[in-house]
Amino acid sequence: MRDMTTGMRDLSELRRGVLEPCVLALLDERPRFGLELVRDLDQTNGLLTSQGTIYPLLTRLHGNGQVTSRWQETQGERPRRYYTITDAGRRALAEFRTAWAPFRDTVDQILQPKHHQRGPQARRPQENTA
Amino acid sequence: MITHTTRHPLVTDYLHRLDSALADAPRPAARELHDQIAMHLDDAIGPDASELEVRAALDQFGGAEELAAEITPPRQPVRRARWVDVTALLLISLGSLVLPVIGWLAGAVLLASSPRFTRRQKTVGVLVWPLGLLLPAAALEVASGFSLPPTLGLPLAVLAIALPLGVIIWLAGSLKA
Structure with missing residues (x-):
């Protein structure tokens, strides 16, 4: 049980780390409001550790100048605060995209269970029969 | 800040706890976070929702104190005598x-x-x-x-x-x- 808890915690930290570029990527497609982002990210295999996580992140991105926001009213609905990616946000996203592919490949390579592929015999040192 | 007249009491309580936890956060950021969270909860939780439903929704949403901590600068160690x-x-x-x-x-x-x-x-x-x-x-x-x-x-x-x-x-x- 202890290992599982540690694993879940690691996954939670990992999610936190990649959430920001994922939000920027979604905003790069089109402006979105907070609840819309929550719905989009919730559908992608539980990328959100909790639904509320998205709001402090948007506030921080707004403060950093990576997104801007404006209130917009769509027909029949209440006004929403729509977030739009800025040039600074696009630059940060491009940097992450460049770094992510080699990073992901390296982690994949390390995590691959090599000894299972080659079988337990492959790991034993050769016995001297002389 | 946005106010809502038909809000579930547990949501009102959650927002009060959020405001308390945001006491040290920069004002404009705190206001933005409060409004966004209030709007989300008002959309997700109707005033007639049962207590169980509201508690489940708030659990799923995340703790007010944890969310506030995300935009609150860490308190500096007090240096004054x-x-x-x-x-x-x-x-x-x-x-x-x-x-x-x-x-x-x-x-x-x-x-x-x-x-x-x-x-x-x-x-x-x-x-x-x-x-x-x-x-x-x-x-x-x-x-x-x-x-x-x-x-x-x-x-x-x-x-x-x-x-x-x-x-x-x-x-x-x-x-x-």
Whole structure:
């Protein structure tokens, strides 16, 4: 049980780390409001550790100048605060995209269970029969 | 901030806890976060939702304190000597007995510049002691045998003594930090 808890915690930290570029990527497609982002990210295999996580992140991105926001009213609905990616946000996203592919490949390579592929015999040192 | 008249009491309570936890966050960011979260919860939780449903939705949403911590700068270790803040509390409470208004003013300046107290504590500390004259005035009212009718003077005097003392005890709790 202890290992599982540690694993879940690691996954939670990992999610936190990649959430920001994922939000920027979604905003790069089109402006979105907070609840819309929550719905989009919730559908992608539980990328959100909790639904509320998205709001402090948007506030921080707004403060950093990576997104801007404006209130917009769509027909029949209440006004929403729509977030739009800025040039600074696009630059940060491009940097992450460049770094992510080699990073992901390296982690994949390390995590691959090599000894299972080659079988337990492959790991034993050769016995001297002389 | 956005207000909502038909909000579930548990959501109202959650938003109050969020506001308390945001006491040290930058104002515009705190306001934005409050409004966005309030709007999300109003959309997700109807006023007629059962208590179980609301609790489940709030659990899924995440803790108010955790979310607030995401935009709150970490508190710096307090470097000011404790006796300076003790002096601040003494001056805002009793300073006007020694030097009317000026004694309180010195205490208010020390309180406002202290890294030990939150913005809310500073505001309450300064507002509850209007010019530091509340306690002396109440004491004078009691000592003079009530210039106001006793039915009005006594409750007012009790309130005027209990309220500031309560605030000072509350503020003194932060001196341990």
